[in-house]
Amino acid sequence: MRIKILIRLKKQILEPQGKVIEQSLNNLGFQGLENIRQGKLIELDLPENLNQQEKDDIISSACKKLLVNEIIEEYEVLG
Amino acid sequence: MSFKSAVITFPGSNCDRDALTYLKDLTNGEVLNIWHEETSIPAVDLIILPGGFSFGDYLRSGAMASKSNIIPEIIKHSESGKFLLGICNGFQILTEIGLLKGALIQNKNLKFLGKDCFIRKKHENKFNKFIKQDQVLQIPVAHNEGNFYCGEEDLKHLNDNGLIAFEYCKGSFSNSDENINGSINNIAGITNEQKNILGMMPHPERAYQSFHGSKDGKIIIESLLS
Numbered sequence: 001m002r003i004k005i006l007i008r009l010k011k012q013i014l015e016p017q018g019k020v021i022e023q024s025l026n027n028l029g030f031q032g033l034e035n036i037r038q039g040k041l042i043e044l045d046l047p048e049n050l051n052q053q054e055k056d057d058i059i060s061s062a063c064k065k066l067l068v069n070e071i072i073e074e075y076e077v078l079g
Numbered sequence: 080m081s082f083k084s085a086v087i088t089f090p091g092s093n094c095d096r097d098a099l100t101y102l103k104d105l106t107n108g109e110v111l112n113i114w115h116e117e118t119s120i121p122a123v124d125l126i127i128l129p130g131g132f133s134f135g136d137y138l139r140s141g142a143m144a145s146k147s148n149i150i151p152e153i154i155k156h157s158e159s160g161k162f163l164l165g166i167c168n169g170f171q172i173l174t175e176i177g178l179l180k181g182a183l184i185q186n187k188n189l190k191f192l193g194k195d196c197f198i199r200k201k202h203e204n205k206f207n208k209f210i211k212q213d214q215v216l217q218i219p220v221a222h223n224e225g226n227f228y229c230g231e232e233d234l235k236h237l238n239d240n241g242l243i244a245f246e247y248c249k250g251s252f253s254n255s256d257e258n259i260n261g262s263i264n265n266i267a268g269i270t271n272e273q274k275n276i277l278g279m280m281p282h283p284e285r286a287y288q289s290f291h292g293s294k295d296g297k298i299i300i301e302s303l304l305s
Contacts, residue, residue, distance in 0.1 A: 009184070013228060014261065016189045066146060069139055069175065071182045072228060 001046045003059060004078035007068055008039030042067060081108040082304055084125040087153070089115045089144045094130035094166065094284060101284035102127065105300040115147040125162040125303060126153060128169030130221070130282060140183060140224045141171030150176060162303060163276040164206065167222055170268070170278030179269055179278045180237060181229030186222070187261025193221040195293065196259055198267045198281055199248045202241035204274040209302040215254055216295035218281040225280040227262040227269075237269055244268040244277055 009015045018037040025033050046055055059077055068075045084102045088095040095112065102110040102125070113120060115133075120126070134143035144150075157163045157178060165173040173179045186192060195217050200210045210216065229237070237243050245268035249257045258265050260280075268279030283296030 013184065014187060016185055016187060020189060066142065067138070069142070069182055071174075071230070072184055 001048060001055070003044055003046055003055075005042045005044070005059065005063065005067060006039060006076045006078055007042065007073050008037060008075075009072055010074055013072055082106045082125070083109050083111075083121075083123040084127070085111040085113050085120060085123045086127045086129055087113050087115055087149055088129070089131070089133035089147060089172075091133045091135055092129050092131035092168070094168075094282065097282075097284040098127045098129040098166065101287055101296070101300070105287065105297060106304065113149065115144065115149045118148050118152065120149070120152045120156060123156070123161065125164065126156055127284075128153070128163070128165040128172050129284075130167030130169060133168055133172065136224075139171075139175065141168060141173075141175040144168075144172045145175035154178065157271075157276050160273065160275055162205070164299075165276075165278040166282055166284065167220075167225075167280055170280055171224060173276065173278045178276050179271055180233045180242075181227055181263075181269070183222075183224045183280070184226045184228050184261075185224050186226050186259075191221075191223045192225065192260060194219065196220045196267075196281055197248050197250050197257065198245045199254065201243040201246050202270075204241075204244055204270050204277065206270070206277045206299050206302055207244055209298050209305065213254060215248060215250070216281075216286075216298070217250075217293040218283055218286045218296050219293075220259065220281050221285075222260070222280055225260045225262065227266045227280075229263060234263060237266075240272055242270050242272065242274070244270050245279055245281070 015037045022036040086098045171183045200207045246265040247257045249255045283299045286293040286296035
């Protein structure tokens with residue numbers, strides 16, 4: 001099963017790349033595109049033979065141990 | 080008894096050689112260079128996690144290195160009260176391990192900073208005890224992710240427990256605040272509660288010989304040796 005994990009900086013943390021992207025889009029003539037923030041997407045295959053609880057546990061453990069730094073980031077499993 | 084120290088090399092470390100000569104020249108003791116895949120470290124007084132781009136900064140700076148084989152040994156070393164110094168990428172690795180509070184995120188202005196900066200001591204510890212309260216050190220920085228962030232509670236904890244080793248300031252003639260990278264409260268370096276672990280973004284190992292332009296980085300090893 002293919003899983004997508006969306007990782008982004010917490011709201012209160014400045015995300016300077018988003019600001020620059022926003023500036024560039026403005027320069028290209030796009031109007032009203034605001035509050036742009038860039039995050040990252042991780043895709044992975046999970047073993048098929050797991051039940052939902054086991055899948056949730058693996059994802060949560062992988063995020064806590066490596067994929068996400070919870071001091072600055074939050075994540076969402078997109079399924 | 081002579082002072083023994085070690086420098087850990089990760090794939091992508093690029094200040095390990097500088098850290099080795101820094102220790103060799105200033106401690107006059109044995110200095111070991113240890114590869115990150117090792118699972119044991121001989122008893123030493125100080126370990127340096129050097130600067131660089133360990134594992135290409137993949138995922139987050141220091142994230143991959145914080146899971147290396149050597150890390151449980153580094154934790155054991157620090158728990159025994161011996162000194163541990165993380166410089167630049169080493170600081171990032173220490174926060175990723177969780178030995179130091181906070182995290183280092185991208186510089187506020189999105190620029191890689193490679194220049195001399197000025198720092199001063201805020202709270203005293205064994206790494207900075209020879210630095211006078213009004214003294215300013217000129218030491219280079221070279222980082223893209225040096226913007227120190229921590230939550231309000233952690234910031235209060237750092238302040239209340241005297242864990243802020245260094246903060247950025249303006250040059251020697253004007254000892255006023257400077258914020259080069261967006262760091263909260265201009266923080267350039269912090270320690271753990273026991274104050275035997277220091278993480279700092281500036282590179283003292285690049286400021287100790289006459290051709291470096293500044294010898295201000297010597298004082299950290301001199302403080303530790305005393």
